[in-house]
Structures are given as structure tokens and as C-alpha cells.
Amino acid sequence: MLLAGSIILASSFAQAAQTEEFTLKNGMKIIVNEDHRAPTVAHMIWYRVGAVDERNGTTGVAHALEHMMFKGTKKLKVGEFSQRVAQLGGRENAFTSKDYTAYFQQIEKSKLEAVMALEADRMVNLQFDKNEFAKEIRVVMEERRLRTDDQPIAMVQEALTATAYAAHPYRNPVIGWMDDLQNMTVADVKAWHDAWYVPNNATMVVSGDVDAKQVFALAEKYFGRNVGRAFTRTRPQNEPPQLGIKRVTVKAPAENPYVVLAFKVPALHDVKKDDDAFALDVLAAVLDGYDNARLTAKLVRTDRVANEVGASYSGVARGPVMFLLDGSPAAGNTTEQLEKQLRAEVTRIATDGVSEAELKRVKTQLIAGQVYKRDSVFGQAMEIGAMEMSGLSYKDIDLIIERLRAVTPQQVQSVAQKYFGDDALTVATLVPLPMTDKRPAGSADSAANGPLH
Known part of the structure; x- marks a missing residue:
């Protein structure tokens, strides 16, 4: 994925x-x-x-x-x-x-x-x-x-x-x-x-x-000898409401076209109350949480309209979050077609829901995959720190697991119905240019999380 x-x-x-x-x-x-x-x-x-x-x-x-x-x-x-x-x-x-x-x-x-x-x-x-x-x-x-x-x-x-x-x-x-x-x-x-x-x-x-x-x-x-100082926390700069689909196209040397859909959805701020955040996490797993999840099974293996597809969501953040669907269309297919097909898979869940058996299998895979991280003291430190920095608490970690276990098919269907409309959507598309050593004039300047040092 x-x-x-x-x-x-x-x-x-x-x-x-x-x-x-x-x-x-x-x-x-x-x-x-x-x-x-x-x-x-x-x-x-x-x-x-x-x-x-x-x-x-x-x-x-x-x-x-x-x-x-x-x-x-x-x-x-x-x-x-x-x-x-x-x-x-x-x-x-x-x-x-x-x-x-x-x-x-x-x-x-x-x-x-x-x-x-x-x-x-x-x-x-x-x-x-x-x-x-x-x-x-x-x-x-x-x-x-x-x-x-x-x-x-x-x-x-x-x-x-x-x-x-x-x-x-x-x-x-x-x-x-x-x-x-x-x-x-x-x-x-x-x-x-x-x-x-x-x-x-x-x-x-x-x-x-x-x-x-x-x-x-x-x-x-x-x-203890280091002196604390007063500082002013950054103002939130809350995002205004989005009023329609946003689109952006990037032209760059690449082998294959690519499209990513981003829907604005709720973040996780209160572990006891924010039910939709847990349902969105499970929805992402239903779509792309294991080897034969829905997106890959339908669009790659059965219909063969995509080479790769994915879905992701993380609600742990200080600011707003998005639910992502992405993929690269197979030969003979376009990014416009794949965009519709990705959305259709979410619509299918919104209309038909998911069965108890599918949800149980998905949650078992999801939770079991994370338990392996308990073997690493570094992984434990990472989880504690990330929770604390987001405004949550490491004390909520076990409760998060329990809340995920408790997600129902009705909750998954509900978030699929609620958050995937046009007004919450931004679509970015890659239009491949011939593979050359020279970057196109005016190409976007830069990138993601930096390393390390």
C-alpha cells in the first residue's frame, strides 16, 4: 500500500x-x-x-x-x-x-x-x-x-x-x-x-x-538546574470551513500516474468521548489494514484497475487530520477513473455496511499487529512521547485499545456516510512527464519530515 x-x-x-x-x-x-x-x-x-x-x-x-x-x-x-x-x-x-x-x-x-x-x-x-x-x-x-x-x-x-x-x-x-x-x-x-x-x-x-x-x-x-521560562503557546489558527472540492495537479518526471484523496475528518482529542475517531481508524483497516483488505482485493486483484491502492487515518495530532485514499491506476485506466473507484468502495460501506465477521477479523489483525511493538523498549518510549505531545496521555493507551475493540459495524457505516462528501475533499493528481535528469521548471520545492541529522 x-x-x-x-x-x-x-x-x-x-x-x-x-x-x-x-x-x-x-x-x-x-x-x-x-x-x-x-x-x-x-x-x-x-x-x-x-x-x-x-x-x-x-x-x-x-x-x-x-x-x-x-x-x-x-x-x-x-x-x-x-x-x-x-x-x-x-x-x-x-x-x-x-x-x-x-x-x-x-x-x-x-x-x-x-x-x-x-x-x-x-x-x-x-x-x-x-x-x-x-x-x-x-x-x-x-x-x-x-x-x-x-x-x-x-x-x-x-x-x-x-x-x-x-x-x-x-x-x-x-x-x-x-x-x-x-x-x-x-x-x-x-x-x-x-x-x-x-x-x-x-x-x-x-x-x-x-x-x-x-x-x-x-x-x-x-x-533540575536548568531554569524554566515563560513562553507563549502558538495560537491555533483554526481552519475555516471548506466549501467545495479542491484540486491540485503536479507535473513531474515519473513512471506512473498517481492520485490521492484527502477528506477532512475529526481528530482524537478525548479518548472517552470521540467515538468517530475510533470508527475511522477501523474503517481505514477495513479498506487497507491487511494483505487482502477491500481496496486491494477489489481494485488490484479482482478488477485490475489499479497497481497499488491505500487508505490511512491517524487521529493523534495537535491540529486537524485527514483520511486519505490513494493509488496508481493500471495501464488503460486513468486517475479520474481510479478516483471514482476509490470513493465507490467507501460508498459501498456507507450503503451496505460491514459484517460482524469481517469487523472481527479486521480488528483482530489491527490489534495483533500493534501488540508486537511491546517487545521494544524504544517503541514503548515512542508511543508514550507521541501521546503526550499530541495532548493525550500515555495513561490512555490501554483505553484506546479497548475503544477500538468496541467499535461496531454500525459505527463504521456511520462514519463512511458522514465524512466523505465533496465539501470535505481535496484531490491531488500526479501527471507523469518523461523520465529525464532535469526537473521541470517551476516544480514544487520540497518535502516531508526531515531526518535526523
């Missing part, structure tokens, strides 16, 4: 693990997930700031700062942070999303104190050398070229979000628009760090073979 489905269920959590939390006097939250099956630890620092908090003119600054976080402090030379983690036998990296920025190390449990000291240092002592920034922003621009400008599907998806959202900052790519990157300064990045990288905007998640009380003591020792 082209777009991975069902991310809400990425909230599965190791019930066997013991989780505790507390907050330092400076406002930094500490969450410890004890899992003693192996002598390893995942240590993560999550800052609740991402591309959604950016403004026009400095898009991509959250991701640019992520790169600069490895460029030295008052105590460490450029690159020394990563060198020290490697010397400890660990691995480390970072990632930026629309909603947050996170940094992590995976290490043997006796090395936890050392990496805590490193993270606490760069929270407050980061250096901003203009020459290092000049080199690193070129790396970011090249990353954008490789991940979006040279990738037709990524270009389409970027154009889709820029078209679907008229006001909300989700319309901007995480990596930033190329013009903003070209004009970004080291002062922009420093200002971003100074505004947001404060302990009262950070959450530490430690998962693995640790003792919670000892972790709390280490957190107090290394992060």
Missing part, C-alpha cells in the same frame, strides 16, 4: 511495564517506563514544538535547529555529542514532525547518567556558530531536494496539504519551503531555541531496565 494506515493504534503499550511520572520544579515532566527484560534503556527528550508552531518566512526552522543541536555546546566541540554516545556503545538520533521535535539515545543501562548529562547540557549551552550554520543549512536544502523535489509522490503529497489547508500551519512542509531555507539565518535558529527549548516545554521519557526513583534523582541532578 502506498500510504500506511491506522496510526492511532500505534498507541499499543506494554501492559507488563510499570510507568511512573513526576514533574521537576522547573516544569519539566519525567515519565519512566520500567521494562526489565534486557539491560538496555531508551532515553528521549521531547520538545512540544514543531512545524505547526512556525510562521511564514521561517518555515523549516524547527528542523534546522534539530540539525544544529549536534553542532557543539560551551562544553562540547562540533560532533562531540555523537562521538561520546558512540564511545558509550549507544546510538542516537533525532526527528522533527509537525507537532514536536525529539532527541533520543539507546544505551546500556549503566550509561544512562552520561547521556542525561549530555542532553541537559545542550538544552541550555548550545552554540550557534554562523559558519557551522551555513554548512548545515546547505545540508538541509539538499535533503529537501532528495526527499521531495526529486520524488514525485512526495511532491504530490506536499501540494495536497498546501491546498487542503487554507490557514492552518499544517499546510507548510516540515522541512520548510526552499525560499525560506535559502533566506534563513543563524539568528532565526537561535531565537527558536531560546523561545521553545526550555524545561517547562520538554518531556523526558525513559524506557527500559531502570529504577524509576533513580531516574527521577538523575533528572533532578542534571535537568
